[in-house]
Amino acid sequence: MNGGPIGIFDSGVGGLSVWRQVVHCLPSESTFYVADQAHVPYGHRSADEIQSYCLAIADHLVRQGCKAIVVACNTASAVALEPLRDRFPSLPILGLEPAVKPAVQLTRSGVVGVMATPATFQGQLYRATVGRTASAVQVVEQVCTGLADLVEQGDLEGPHCDAVLQGFLAPMLAAGADTIVLGCTHYPFVIEAIRRLVGPSMAVLDPAPAVAKHLSDVLRQADLLAPPGAEAEHRFFTSADPASFDRAVARLVGAQCSSAALMWRSGPELCQR
Known part of the structure; x- marks a missing residue:
């Protein structure tokens, strides 16, 4: 084999x-x-x-x-x-599974954002990971409906992509997140756009x-x-x-x-x- x-x-x-x-x-x-x-x-x-x-x-x-x-x-x-x-x-x-554990280790504000789909958030694997590793921090869960479709379509940059991303990022930033976890394998293909929008002080984690x-x-x-x-x-x-x-x-x-x-x-x- x-x-x-x-x-x-x-x-x-x-x-x-x-x-x-x-x-x-x-x-x-x-x-x-x-x-x-x-x-x-x-x-x-x-x-x-x-x-x-x-x-x-x-x-x-x-x-x-x-x-x-x-x-x-x-x-x-x-x-x-x-x-x-x-x-x-x-x-x-x-x-x-979303990289919640390393995010908890990195955060300074005590607030971690997670970008994922509804099925990921509802899954036992994610819930167990958060329960095991993130009890001491606030986890802001952001459902990113349609973001995987943008990647499938090749819409990885430009005004439309930025507007979609800003809508997902705003609640996490407003909550004080200083670390963002990419909880879908599609999302690393827009990681540079995310980093540009959130600035260099934000850690953005790709689990791949x-x-x-x-x-x-x-x-x-x-x-x-x-x-x-x-x-x-x-x-x-x-x-x-x-x-x-x-x-x-x-x-x-x-x-x-x-x-x-x-x-x-x-x-x-x-x-x-």
């Missing part, structure tokens, strides 16, 4: 913010990225829907020989991580580098690392339009690819075409 790829999936292009950190941290590892753009965004969907999509994608990744899976979506991690681990108990499966480091540690402990110098292959799949996705990959992470389509057939089962 050492030569198998790392499976990474998200509802759309947001998980590419995790993918690029994995590739940077583990340059010898091959990857298999799935964007479920037919159902993006996950943030407003029911837990049952999200679990169904995630289990189908994970089944597909396992059939492709993936040696580990990264759920590169905070919403999916919040509601589907444990069902995925129950289905594949011997497979390393990593998820994401820590996820890549943790993945490296997990693979090393399981003796699943690819041999140093192995030639990595990166494959991309989408459940929507491959040409549009290829343009997004080039725009967001600078990688040139020719993705294939994954279509939904009877039930939630994925098939390649």
Whole structure:
């Protein structure tokens, strides 16, 4: 299994913010990225829907020989991580949770802002993290409806993007937050715009580098690392339009690819075409 790829999936292009950190941290590892753009965004969907999509994608990744899976979506991690681990108990499966703990360690004002989707905020994973690590600070939860859609559309800068971001940032700034947590993998693609709007004194946390480091540690402990110098292959799949996705990959992470389509057939089962 050492030569198998790392499976990474998200509802759309947001998980590419995790993918690029994995590739940077583990340059010898091959990857298999799935964007479920037919159902993006996950943030407003029911837990049952999200679990169904995630289990189908994970089944597909396992059939492709993936040696580990990264759920590169905070919403999916919040509601589907444990069902995925129950289905594949011997497979390393990593998820994401908002970086509340490091934010608590960084804050000087005692106020931390978290930008995320409703499903992430309602998930047991997020609630447990806040209860365990943030009892001594005020956590301002900001639902960012539509922000993932902007990233999917490539609207990453300019007056419209700034106006949307300012609407989300204002309540956290008014509450005195000096640290902001990006609780969705789409949001790091507008991190420079956020930093420009909030100023240099605000810490803005992207959890993707820590996820890549943790993945490296997990693979090393399981003796699943690819041999140093192995030639990595990166494959991309989408459940929507491959040409549009290829343009997004080039725009967001600078990688040139020719993705294939994954279509939904009877039930939630994925098939390649």
